[in-house]
Amino acid sequence: MSKAKGEPFIRISSRSALPWYMAWLIRGLSVLAALIVGSVVTVLVTGENPLSLYVTMFEGSFSTARRTWLLVQNIAILLGVSLAVTPAFKMRFWNVGGEGQMLAGCLASAACMICLAGRLPNWLIIALMFLTSMLAGGIWGFVPAYFKAKWGTNETLFTLMMNYIATQLVAFFIIIWEVPKGAGQIGIINAQTEIGWLPVVGPSKYFLNILIVAVICVFMYFYLNYTKHGYEISVVGESERTARYVGIKVDRIVMRTMLLSGALCGLTGMLLVGGTDHTLTTSITASRGFTAVMVSWLAKFNPVWMILTSFLIVFLQRGANEVATTFGLNQSFSDILTGIILFFIIGSEFFIRYTVNVHIGRSRKEAAGRV
């Protein structure tokens, strides 16, 4: 029994399904642990009282009505992208190109706003913005999916590269459309005429965006859980071989799902350009395409939980930003805190899926006997 020496002290085995409240208890505890570690780091760096830090974080999101609207708007946009990438993830298609698909949508809607202003009635321009942004995002998502379906090209790397092509394309058009010439930026599009701006509905200019994303959220919930498409997606995600065996055309599902995924990313990009920002920059998406990967995964691809996870991420980012401003720190401090919290949540998944048994003091003989 030469192997007995290598008998591990820690045994890991898969758990049978944990009740959902236990799973969320573990996740909650991990966030708590992350907040403690985050505050230790912050105190080490700044020497401030950790409690006042978290008060400041809370104030960053909720102290005024405007801040709360901004918080909800940011949640809505992040949720929009996260919902968009979810169907692809559910079939294990790692679309890290949400950024590029979003930018394609931004570009398409900005193009409509700039090139069609004054030539078509406003309602038609807005309708075209919806259409073209979804089309542009859809194409951006479809291209990697096509190659994946036909030749098995690695989709993670392909979609990643598509992001930068989109960025450069946007940079190209920014110079074409820059106002004034040589400024290197577009500024607010149609600032006087407000052509192509989404109408203000309800109490805030953010309200329409929030409403649209809420609709997408409900749609995605039903699409994934109660439609044939949703079923096909989960079969492909569970096992491609099973899907083939039962007669699902995997190629078609991959392409169709990525078309949808990209189109919704593009639509979210349009909400950003047409709804609130009314401009186009290469950084307009603020890495949301990447953050969405984490949001979607943390929610286990469940559209309803995604509201919670996107809230968590946005709240942390805004809170950490507020901390940074209040205590005179660099803005990037929020990324550090977000990173720490993500590590903890990512790590906590392990304890949901597996149990760990520690064997202390087990004799060699006994350990060998078990093998």
Place this chain on the structure above:
Amino acid sequence: MFDFVSFIPRAVMQGMPLLYGSTGETLTEKSGNLNLGIPGTMYVGAISGVIGAFFYENAVPADVALNPAIAIAVTLLSSLLGSLLMGLIYSFLTVSLRANQNVTGLALTTFGVGLGDFFGGSLIKLTGSDMAYMSLNRTSNIFRTTLPFASSTGWFGKIFLSYGFLAYLGVVVALVAAYVLRHTRVGLHLRAVGENPNTADAAGINVNRYKYVATCVGSMIAGLGGLYYVMDYANGIWSNGAFGDRGWLSIALVIFTIWRPNIGVFASILFGGLYILHMYIPTGMNLAIKEIYKMAPYVVTIIVLVVTSMRSKRENQPPAHLGLSYFREER
């Protein structure tokens, strides 16, 4: 006439961070770990080196010359330590805790870029130093010391001899990595782990140890790319966001070289050239077209990715188990 004598050295200097990054990522990917945290790791490698150099420079009075050996040792070691920690975080989460690699990698990049920009932006303030801005040109000058006869040998010296020692080290590291991967038992085991960890495990290879070591060593190599950028290319001046998307470009380079670091030596210089090509092509007043040229590295990468998948030669494919966690119980 296209000015090769000035173009090539600049392409090489652009290419070196990419070479380090892609060599590190290739090793990591060969173990089956798709580390999307490489961009963050390169940031951390750079900022840790900067922090080390910063403290050493502050400890030595301004009118006393730095001891080159200590300056290099302090900077290198702190850089390696920083990126090692990043590698450990990634391996612990993905190998020991079997977390999703894409999510972990992206979180690592968020964390690393944040760490770099935070300390780069506030190191001076935090330590109450009297430096005006983050400029470590005393250390940087040591890093940029070239061979003594570089300037006296005309165009030959300019193209081949005009770089700091980290550039040559990058080439050596890439060649060694290529040799280890292809011609040694360790490399064979590593490739086996990346291709099929079940088989490797059955053959008695310690899968987790290989994944850990490959990822950590890969991260340390990639971190040196960040260090090269800030100490050599950027003359020791840290400015937030200047490193840009070089980390992602390194990941692109891994594909472009079809997982071979020795091809990376030339490919990185090619990529570096593509990266700065827009400065050398006369475009007149049409600035917009430059942005299209900047697309070149990414477009080329996609073409390579597609062509290799179409030709489906087995030795050109990504490691079969790339991006998947391994758990013995779940075969």
